Amino acid sequence: MTKIYWENDANTNAFQGKTVAVLGYGSQGKAHANNLRDSGVNVVLGLRPQGKTWQQAKQDDWQPVEPAAAVKVADMVAILTPDMTQAELYKQAVAPNLKAGAAVLFAHGFNVHFGEIKPDKNIDIIMIAPKGPGALVRRQYEEGKGVPCLVAIYQDASGTALERAIAYGHAIGGTRGGIIETTFAEETETDLFGEQAVLCGGATELIIAGWETLVEAGYQPEVAYFECLHELKLIVDLIYEGGITKMHEFISDTAKYGDLTRGARIVDASTRARMKEVLTEIRNGKFAQEWIEENKTGSKNYKAMLDRDFNHPIEKLGKELRANMSWIKEQAKPAKELVGSKHQ
Numbered sequence: 465m466t467k468i469y470w471e472n473d474a475n476t477n478a479f480q481g482k483t484v485a486v487l488g489y490g491s492q493g494k495a496h497a498n499n500l501r502d503s504g505v506n507v508v509l510g511l512r513p514q515g516k517t518w519q520q521a522k523q524d525d526w527q528p529v530e531p532a533a534a535v536k537v538a539d540m541v542a543i544l545t546p547d548m549t550q551a552e553l554y555k556q557a558v559a560p561n562l563k564a565g566a567a568v569l570f571a572h573g574f575n576v577h578f579g580e581i582k583p584d585k586n587i588d589i590i591m592i593a594p595k596g597p598g599a600l601v602r603r604q605y606e607e608g609k610g611v612p613c614l615v616a617i618y619q620d621a622s623g624t625a626l627e628r629a630i631a632y633g634h635a636i637g638g639t640r641g642g643i644i645e646t647t648f649a650e651e652t653e654t655d656l657f658g659e660q661a662v663l664c665g666g667a668t669e670l671i672i673a674g675w676e677t678l679v680e681a682g683y684q685p686e687v688a689y690f691e692c693l694h695e696l697k698l699i700v701d702l703i704y705e706g707g708i709t710k711m712h713e714f715i716s717d718t719a720k721y722g723d724l725t726r727g728a729r730i731v732d733a734s735t736r737a738r739m740k741e742v743l744t745e746i747r748n749g750k751f752a753q754e755w756i757e758e759n760k761t762g763s764k765n766y767k768a769m770l771d772r773d774f775n776h777p778i779e780k781l782g783k784e785l786r787a788n789m790s791w792i793k794e795q796a797k798p799a800k801e802l803v804g805s806k807h808q
Contacts, residue, residue, distance in 0.1 A: 467645040469615065469630050474639050478631030479505045485538035486510070487531050487553065489517035491598035492571050493544035496636050498524070499605045503635040510534030510557070531557035535566075540628065542569040548759045551580040562587065567628050572655065573648035576618055578752040589618035590629040592638060593651055601636060610640025618648045656746045661739045668773070670730075671696065675778050685781050693782065 486497040487510040500507045510531035511518045521528045535541050535558050543550055543558065554575070558568065567588035575581040576589060583589050594601045596611040604611050613633045617625045633643045659665065671693050678688035702711040712720055745751045758766050773779070786792055 469633070469639060469643040469645070471634065471639040473630055473643075474634035475627050475631050476634070478628060479539075479635065482506065482539040483508055483537050484632070485531075485534035485541045486544060487534065487541065487557070488544035488546075489521050489526075489528075490544070490546070492594065492601070493517075493542075493598070494520075494524075495594075495598035495601040495605075496542060496544060496571075497526070498602060499636040500632075502605070505635050508534045508537060532561050535561040536563070538566060539563065540567045540569060540632065542571075542632070544571055547572065547574045548756075550575045554581045554583075559583070565622060567622070567625065569629070569632060573616065573618070573652035574656075574752070577648045577652040578749055578756075580756065583619065585619065586621045587619060588622050588625040588628060590625050590632075591616040591618070591648060591651065592629055592633040592636070592643070593655075594636070594638060604641070605637035608640075610637035612641035613638035613643045614646045614651050615643045616646050616648050616651055653743070653746050656751065657739075657743050660746070660751075661742050667696075672776065672778060685777070686785065689778065689781055689785060693778065694785075 509528040511528040593614040674692035
């Protein structure tokens with residue numbers, strides 16, 4: 465049975481007389497640091513001197529220090545920088561400066577699970593992973609609510625690793641929404657699969673394939689844009705709010721019949737087989753090594769693929785159409801932090 469922790473499961477005294485170092489002030493780092501501080505936790509920010517986030521932190525009434533200096537005084541170190549910076553940060557600033565008995569916390573298991581970070585056995589290695597972007601984590605906290613989180617223990621050297629993790633999750637608001645117990649492997653592998661097969665890779669390829677199919681058949685690109693991209697938000701919002709059931713409640717009978725009789729022809733057995741291939745490459749480390757090597761060699765392929773997506777005709781057309789949608793401009797700021805930013 466899935467274990468979920470709530471507010472009454474948290475040790476609210478766990479951080480009395482303790483210091484938490486937050487390394488990173490991006491989507492998650494900013495939210496965690498501010499939520500922790502507002503919960504009464506003594507927080508020190510460890511950032512690159514004079515970097516962009518250094519200046520932002522100072523504007524938010526922080527007095528950041530270099531990462532190594534932050535680690536030296538901390539009883540818990542939260543590493544909340546992008547995945548590809550964490551291994552070097554751990555090697556250079558964290559490992560040599562950890563206090564005896566200090567815990568190290570992650571919001572995503574990539575580097576630990578795939579062996580890029582290999583911590584000493586005498587350290588608590590824990591995870592609190594909010595299931596939402598930092599802006600939402602902060603906003604929900606300020607409203608007295610909370611974003612659900614995942615908790616995982618990789619190493620329990622102290623015997624109190626879970627208690628420490630739940631206390632941290634509580635301090636950022638996670639116990640208000642529920643903290644679900646998992647493992648580093650499960651969180652990492654499901655997160656990567658969701659991004660690749662459904663949320664990002666799957667969704668964008670489906671949009672583009674649908675748009676190209678209509679345009680190649682002679683339909684107006686603008687009409688195809690609205691049918692295959694623009695209206696997707698309406699459907700996703702319904703699913704987000706009440707699952708597939710709510711979506712079926714609000715769409716027409718014609719749409720429902722088309723869904724039930726044609727959907728499985730688009731995502732069929734061959735699609736599921738390729739999804740399994742993608743999952744296998746995640747689980748056996750092939751994707752991780754490919755991504756790590758891509759970064760080590762200058763990210764040329766990555767940048768070229770991004771340019772290809774950014775220069776697709778649907779993007780130029782979409783930019784022109786959205787220029788006339790005033791309501792989108794009003795929602796632009798929250799939309800900047802979505803999938804992928806939820807653990808950085």
